[in-house]
Amino acid sequence: MLPLLLLLLLLCFLFSPPTIHSLNQEGLYLHQFKLSIDDPDSALSSWNQRDSVPCSWDGVKCDPTTLSVTQLDLSNTNIAGPFPASILCNLENLTSITLFNNSINSTLPLDVSLCRSLVHLDLSQNLLTGALPHTLSELPNLKYLDLTGNNFSGQIPGSFGRFQKLEVLSLVYNLLDETIPASLGNITTLKMLNLSYNPFFPGRIPPELGNLTNLEVLWLTQCNLVGVIPDSLGNLKNLKDLDLALNNLYGSIPSSLTELTNVIQIELYNNSLSGELPPGMSRLTALRLLDASMNHLTGKIPDELCRLPLESLNLYENRFEGELPESIANSPNLYELRLFGNRLTGKLPKNLGKNSPLRWLDVSSNNFWGEIPATLCDHGKLEELLMIFNKFSGEIPATLGTCLTLTRVRLGSNRLSGEIPAGIWGLPHVYLLELVDNSFSGSIARTIAGASNLSLLILSRNNFTGTIPDEIGWLDNLVEFSGNDNNFNGPLPQSIVNLGQLGILNLHNNKLSGELPKGIRSWKKLNELNLANNEIGGRIPDEIGSLSVLNFLDLSYNQFSGKLPLGLQSLKLNQLNLSYNRLSGELPHLLSKDMYKNSFLGNPGLCGDIKGLCDGRSEAKAAGYVWLLRAIFIVATLVFVVGVVWFYFKYRNFQRARAIDKSKWTLMSFHKLGFSENEILDCLDEDNVIGTGSSGKVYKVVLGNGEIVAVKKLWSGMKKGIDSGDIEKGQVQDSVFDAEVETLGKIRHKNIVKLWCCCTTRDCKLLVYEYMANGSLGDLLHSSKAGLLDWPTRYKIALDAAEGLSYLHHDCVPPIVHRDVKSNNILLDGDYGARVADFGVAKVVEATGKGTKSMSVIAGSCGYIAPEYAYTLRVNEKSDIYSFGVVLLELVSGKRPVDPEFGEKDLVKWVCTTLDQKGVDHILDPKLDSCFKQEICKVLNIGLHCTNPLPINRPSMRRVVKMLQEVGPDNQTKAAKKDGKLSPYYYDDGSDHGSVA
Template identity: 40%
Template sequence: MSPSSRNFGFFFFFSLVVSLFSIVSSSDLQVLLNIKSSLLDSNPGVLDSWSSSGAGGPCTFSGVTCNSNGSVTEIDLSRRGLSGKFPFASLCDLMSLEKLSLGFNSLSGPVPRDMNNCTKLKYLDLGNNFFSGPFPELSSLSQLQYLYLNNSAFSGAFPWKSLQNAKELVVLSLGDNPFDATPFPEEIVSMTKLTWIYLSNCSITGEIPPKIGDLTELRSLEISDSFLTGVIPPEIVKLNKLWRLEVYNNNLTGKFPPGFGALTNLTYLDTSTNSLEGDLSELRSLTNLISLQLFENRLTGEIPPEFGEFKFLVNLSLYTNKLTGPIPQGLGSLADFDFIDASENQLTGPIPPDMCKRGKMKAVLLLQNKLTGSIPETYANCLTLERFRVSNNSLTGTVPVRLWGLPKVEIIDLAMNNFEGPVTGEIKNAKTLGTLNLAFNKFSDELPDEIGDVEALTKVEINDNRFSGEIPSSIGKLKGLSSLMMQSNGFSGSIPDSIGKCSALSDLNMAENSLSGEIPHTLGSLPTLNALNLSDNKLSGRIPDSLSSLRLSLLDLSNNRLSGRVPLSLSSYNGSFNGNPGLCSTTIKSLNRCINSTGSGRVTRIFVTCIVLGSLILLASLVCFLYLKKSEKKEMRTLRHESWSIKSFRKMSFTEDDIIDSIKEENLIGRGGCGDVYRVVLGDGKELAVKHIRSSSSTEKSFSSTMPILSEKEGRSKEFETEVQTLSSIRHLNVVKLYCSITSDDSSLLVYEYMPNGSLYDMLHTCKKSNLGWETRYDIALGASKGLEYLHHGYERPVIHRDVKSSNILLDESFKPRIADFGLAKILQANNGGLDSTHVVAGTYGYIAPEYGYSSKVNEKCDVYSFGVVLMELVTGKKPIEAEYGESKDIVNWVSNNLKSKESVMEIVDKKIGEMYREDAIKILRVAILCTARQPGLRPTMRSVVHMIEDAEPCRLMGIVISKESDVKIKS
C-alpha cells in the first residue's frame, strides 16, 4: 500500500473516531442538560457550569467524569443542596455510567424502575435524601459494588431477591429507612465480598444467621435499632477482619460466644440495650478497642483488669448492669480517655486516679455503686471535665479544692456519700456549672459568697448536710436558678431579701435550719415559684401579704415563731401554719381565731355559724336531689356502688364523694376514645377537671380538647399506679397539676386542675379560636418550652412526653400554658397486647418525628420535633395537616417549601399577627425549623430551645416592637 493510501486510511479512521466521539458527547450532553433543566427551578445556580456553550462539553461539567472516549462514567452531585425530583428516567441513556452519587441532598419523589437499565453501574449513592415509596428491584445491576440508600425515606418491602446477582457488592448501606419488617435476608450471607453492612433501623427481625461467618471480608457490621432476637452466633468469631460491630437496641440474649476474644481487630463494639448476660472475660483480649458500649444489659462479674492496660480505649459505658468488683485502677492512663459511665452497678473499691491523665476527660459518671475512698486529687487538674457524677456511693474525705472551680464543668453531683469539709471560693471559676448536688453528705462551714458568681447555676441541692452561718446575699445574682434545696442544715440569720431577684426560681426549700427574722416580702415577686418550704426554723413576724400572689402547689411555714393574721388567700393551705402559736385565722380551724378590737368577733362567729348551717341544709337538700336524679341513671348507680380507693398527691379541699357525685351529664365537657371529661365545681367555687376512664374504652384517636385519655387497662395495672405516682411528683408552673386518682376494679377517675381556656389547639383551630396576639403566642411558646425542659432535664432520667401537640398544651384563665398528658402514652403502649412499648408508635399524625415513625424508637429528640410542629402552628396559625399541603405532606414540608425567599417566608406568617411582630415571629419559626430537623442529632435539646426562645423575646415598649432585621436563610 502506498504512503498516500496509508495516510488516507489513517485520516478516515481518525475522522470516524472523532465522529463517534462527537455522537457520544452529544448524546451524553443532552441527558445532562435534561437533568439540569429538571432541577433548575428549585436549585438556581447549582449547575451553572452545565452549559451547552462550554468549550469542553459535558466532561468539563462540575461533578462529571468521562472516560478516554468522552463518555460520561461518573456523576457526583452529593452535598450540593439539590431538592425536587431527580429525572431518573433518562439517566440510563448514559451508556457508560458507572457511578451516580446524589447523597446528602433534599431530593424527593419515587425512584422509577428504569434504574434497573443502568447495567454498568458499580456505585450508587442515594443516601440522606427524602425519596418516597419502595425502592425498585436491581436484578440487572450485576456489576454493582457500592449501594448507599441509608436515611432516604424509602418504604415498603425492600427487593432483597433482586440482589442475588450482585455478587460483587462490597458495601450495602440501607439503614434508617421505614422498610417493611423482614427476617435477616438470606441473600446477604451469599455476598462473600461484602466488607460493610449497615442495616440499622430498617426493621430487620429474627436471629442473626450462623452463615454470617461466611462473610470473612467483613470489616463493619451494623444492625442496631432493630428487632433481632436470639444469641450472637458463635460463627461470628470467623470474622477476623471485623473492626466495628454494632447491634445495640435489640432483643439479643445469651453470652458473648466462646472465642469472641479472637476478634482482636475490633475497635468499636456496641451491644448496649439488649438482654445479654454472663461476664466480660471474652473481651479481655480486645486490646485495640477504642469505644466499648455495653450499657443496659444483664452482665455480671468483674470488669477485666486488662481493660486498664488498653492503649486505645477512650470511652467506656457499662451502666445499668450487675457488675461487681473494682474498676481497673489503670483505666484510661494510656489513652486519650474521655468518658466513663459505669453507673447503676455494684462496683466497689476506689475511683481510678488516672482517667484524666492525658487531659481529655469530659465525663466521670459512676453513680449508684458501692465505691469507697476519696476523690483522687488528679481530677482537680482535669480542665476538660464537664460532668463529675459519683452520687449514691460510700465515698469519703474532702473534695479537692480546685475541682470546685473547673472551667468547663457543668454538673458536680456528689450526693448521698460521706464527703465532708467546705465548698471553697474556687467555685467562682466554674463559669459553666449548671447543677450542684451535694445532698446527704457531711459538708460543713459557711457557703461561700463566690457562689453568686456562678451565673449558669440552675439547680443547687445542698440539703441534709452540716452547713452553717448565714445564707450569702450574693445568691440573688443567680437569675437562672430554678431549684434551691437547703433544708436540714444549720444555716442561721435571716433569709436574704436578694433571693427575690432569682426570677426563675421554682422550688425553694430552707426547712429544718435555724433561720430567724421575717420572711422577705420579695418572695412574693417570684413569678415561677411553685413550692415554698420554710418550716422548722425560727422565723418571726407576719406572713407577707405578697405571698398571696403566688400560685403554689406546696406551702409549708409550720413550726416557726410567726404571728399575726394568715392572709385570707392562703387559708386553703390548712396544714401549712401549724406550730406557730402567734398566728390566727378566721377560716383555719387549727389556728387561734382572730378577734378584732370592737368586740364584734362573737357576732361574726354567730353570723358565720348561721351561714354554715344554712349552707349545710341547702347542701343536704341538693345531695338528696342529686341522689334521686342519679338513681334514674344506670351508670351513676354503678359509680356509687363501686368500691373506690383514693390516692392524693396534693393538698385537697374535697373528698372522693365530691368528685363521684359530679360525674353527670350536665358536667360533661369532652368525650374521648376511652372515657369522658367532666368539669367539677366544688362548694368553695374551685374548678377541677375529672377524667372518667371506663373499662370498655379504647385508645384515643382524635384531638382531645381538654385532658389526656387513657387505655382501659391503666386503671387496674400496677404500672398505671407507678406512672401516676411519677406524674404526681412533678411540680412545675408549666405542667398541669394532678391532684389525685380515684380507682375501682373497673375504672378510674383522675382529678386535674381545670384549665378554663381549653387547649392551644382550641384557641388556634376550632370554633373556640381566639385572636391570639403575638405576645400571648410568644408567652405560650416560652412557657410550654420550659415545661418540656423540666421534663427532659429536671430528673435523673428524662421524662419523655411522647405526644407533644397543641391539644396537650392547656391554657389557664391568663393564657399561661400547662403541659398535659405526659408519660401516659408509654403505659398505653406497654399494655397494648403485651408488646414492648419501645416498638409501638404512639403520638398523633403530623407531630411524630420521622425516625419514630420508621423505627418506633423514642427519646427526647422526638419531643423536640413535636414541639417544633407546635411552634409552626403558633407562627402560621395552620394545623399540622391541611389539604393545601398536598397528599402525604404536613406543615413541616409546607414550611420547608416556602423558605425560598424572605417574601415567601413572610407569606406563611399568620395574617392575624400584626405587621410589627412579623420579624419576631420569624425568629420563632427559625427555632421551629431547627427542632424539626430530619436527623435527630441535628435537633437542639429543650434546654437550648428555651434559651433560643428567650433570645427571641419581642421588645415590649409602649406597644412598640423593636426588632432587628432577620436573615431568613435557615439551615436545618
C-alpha cells in the same frame, strides 16, 4: 487606491459568515434536564446554550479526551421534581449520577434501567416514593446504589439478587416492609449492605447473607429482626462492621462470630440476647468497639476480651457478675468503658486509665468497692466519671482535681468520705457535680468560683459544714443547688441572688441562720425553694411574690416573724409550708383556705379563717375590729366621693387629648379592611387584654360589624423618661415590629396567621391580626383543657403547622426561617385549624449564604433550640425543623419541652432515653385513645427524625409534610394495616446511660 482597498476590506468583514458556537447533543439533553426540574436557588445558572460542550457547567464532568459527559453531581442544590431518567439515560457514557439531599420527588421510573453505563447512583435524602424499581438490577455495570432517606415503600424486589457487579446497597430510612429477602445473598460482589431503620415485618436474618464473602459492612439496625443470629455470619471473613442493634434478636451470641478476624466494630445493643460471651474472642485481634449493652447476657467478662486492642467497650444493662479483669487496665486504646447496670463486684483495676486515654467511664449501679483509682485521668482526656450506686469508699483522689477535661462527675450513693479536693470544686468545664448520699466533710471551697460552666450542684445528705461562700453567686449557669441534710451554717451569701438561672434551691435540714438576702426578685426562674429546718429569721420578704414560676415553697421550722407578705397570694403554689415559725397577723384572704390548713401550724400569732389558727381571740378584740371597720367605711366613702369628682375632670381631659391623638395614627393595610383605626383604638383598655408577652400586650377587639380581631401593642424605645436599658428593649421591639410587617405583610397562606394591618405613632405601634378563638397550642395542650385535643385534632394541627412552615421554607422567595417555632406560636381557630404566628425574630435566608446566616444572638425558646444553633449561631431551615420536631413530640407525649420531671434532660433526650429503657407506652399521652396508637407512633418517629442531632439528617419541611400526609387515614401504607411494634430511633443523647451508636 488606498481608500478603495479599505472599503473592500470593510465590506468583506460585514458580509462574512459569523462564527457559530452550537451546543452539542449531550449539552442539549442536559439543558432539557434543566428545563424539566424546579431550580429555586438557580444552582444551574451556568448551564447555558452559548457553550459548545457542557463540560464547564456546574456539576458536570466530562472525559478529557472525548468531551463526553461522564458524571453529574448536583448534591445540595435544592432542585426538585421527578427523576428524568428518559433524558439522562440518553447520555451514553454517563457513569455517575449524584443528586444527594434535594427534593427529587414522585416515583423512580422503571426506565432508569436504560442508563446502561451507570456505575454510581446516589439519590439519597430526597422525596422519592412508591416501590423500588425491579429493573434496577438490569444495570449491568452498577456498583453503587444509595437510596437512603426517601419514602420508598413495599418490599425489596427479589430481582435485586441478580445484580452483577453491585458493591454498595444502602436503603436506610425508608418505609420498606415485608421481610429481608434471602435473594440478597446472591449478590456476592457486595461490600456494603445497609438496610437500617425500615419498618420491615418481623423476620429472621436470612442465613443466605453468609454467602456474601466480600462483605465489609453489614448494617441491619432497627429492622424488626427476630430469632437467633445465624451461624453463617461467621463466614464473612472480610467483615469490618457488624450492626444488628435495636432489634428483637434472642438466644446466645454464636461462637462463629469469633471467626470474624477482620471485624473492627460489633454492635448488638438493645436486643434480648442471653448466655455468656462466646469463648475465643481473643481471635478478634482487630476489634476496636464492642457494644452488647441492653441485653440479658450473663457470666463474667472474659479476660481474653479485655486483652484485645479495644477503644470502646459497652456492656451496660446486662447481668454480668464477678470482678472486672485487671487486664482491662493494660488496653492501650481504651477511651470508653460503660458497664453500668450489671452485678459486677470487686475493686476497679488500680492502674485503670494509666495506659489508656479514658474519656468516658460509667460503672454505675454495680457492687464495686474500694477506692477510686488515682490514674483515671493520667492522659488528661477524661470527660465523664459516673460511679453512682456502688460501694466505693475512701477519699476522692487529688489527681481528679487537676483533670480539666471533666464535664460530668457523679459519685453519689457510695461510701466515700473526707474533704473534697479544692480543685474538684473549681473544674472549669464540669456542668454536673453530684456527691449525694456519701459521708463527705469539710466546706465548699472558694475555688468554686472557677466552675464557670456548673449547672447542677448536688451535695445532699453528707456531712458538709461551714458557710456557703460568696463565690457561689459567680456561677451564672447554676440551675440547681441542692445541699440539704448537711451542716452548713451562717447566713445565705448576699451574692446568691445573682443566680438568674436558678430553678431549684434546696438547703433544708442544715443550720443556716440570718435573714433571707435582699434582691431575691432576680430569681425569675426559681421553681423550688426549700429552706426548712434551719434557723433563718426576720421577715419573709415581699419580693417573694414576684417569683412567678415558683410552685414549691417550704420555709417551715425556722424563725421567720412578722406578717405574711400579700404577694404570696399571687403565686401558683403546688406546695406551701410555713409551719412552726413566729409569724403573726392576719392571713391574706386567698390563703385562708382549707387546702392550706397544714401550711401554717405552729405560728401562735397567726390568725385566719382556717380552723385551729388564733382560737384564743377575745370578744373585746373582735369588737375592736368592728369599730375599726366602721372607721374604714367612713373614710372610704369620703375617698370615693373625692375620687369620682377627680375622675370626672381627668376623664374629660383624657377624651380631649385622645381625640387629638387619634389624628396622629398612621394606618398601613395588607388586606381589604372593613374597619378604621378609630374602632381599634377605642377598645384598647385593660378589660380586653387576653395576653401579655415579652414584646407587648395582646387585646381582643370586637368590631362594629361583629368581627373579632387581635391587636398586639408594642412600645418603642422613644418614650420620654426611659433609661438606656429601656431604649435597648425598645429597639428590640422595633425590630419585632419590622420583622412582623416585613414577613406577614407579604405572606398569603391558610396556615400562616393573617396580618390585617398595622397602626403607628411616634411612641406606639399596633399590629392587627385575625383572631384565633382557641388561643395557642401550648396553652391548650398543657392546661386542664388538653382533653379537648383528641388525636385526630392533634394530627390536623401538626399537618397544618407543617404546611405553613413548608410554605416559608420552600415557596417564599427568598425563603424565610421562623427561628422561634414552638407550641405557643401555633395558634388555633374555632375549628382547631392551626396557623404559624409570631414572626418577630424571623429572618430571610439570603441566597448568597446558601441558606445559612450567622446571628449575633440566639433566638428561640428553651427546649426548642437546635443544638448546632446554640453553638454556632448559624441559622437555616434545619433549625426550624428541629423545633417543629419538638412540637410533634409535645403533641404525642403531652409533655412540655422542659420539665422538672426530665431532670437535666429536655423533651427530646427524655423521649429517646425512655423509649430505649421503658418502651413507647411510657411516652404516649395517656389522654389519647389507644386505637390511634399505630398512627401516633408514626408521628413520634417523624418527630425524632426532625430532631436528629445532625442537621443534614433532618428531612426538609416539604418531606415532613409528605410523611405526615402518609400517616393520615387516607394514605395508610401497607405496613400500617398490619399489627406492628414501634422500635425507637436511637441516638446518643448524652444521658448517663446512653449508648454511642
